[in-house]
Amino acid sequence: MIIANVGSGSYIALSKKCPHQGTSVEYRPDNNDFRCPNHGSEFATSGAVTKSPATSGLTVFKAVLSTDKNTLTVSS
Numbered sequence: 001m002i003i004a005n006v007g008s009g010s011y012i013a014l015s016k017k018c019p020h021q022g023t024s025v026e027y028r029p030d031n032n033d034f035r036c037p038n039h040g041s042e043f044a045t046s047g048a049v050t051k052s053p054a055t056s057g058l059t060v061f062k063a064v065l066s067t068d069k070n071t072l073t074v075s076s
């Protein structure tokens with residue numbers, strides 16, 4: 001799983017394993033998206049594929065920050 005702080009106290013959690021061949025994807029804050037360093041697949045923060053060779057997206061999990069901002073709860 002990969003968790004990214006997308007600003008304004010918001011976090012997103014997605015599966016980290018690239019659906020193409022299993023390499024770990026990386027968050028790119030400047031683009032606010034995810035990229036696989038192996039063959040260059042790219043994914044939106046929604047998990048959708050935006051650049052092949054991956055043909056399926058990343059799984060998105062629910063990420064909720066507590067009101068005191070001390071605990072991030074991630075669930076499916």
Ligand code: FES
Pocket residue numbers: 018019020021022023036037038039040041052053054
């Ligand atoms: S393993 Fe991610 S693009 Fe190939």
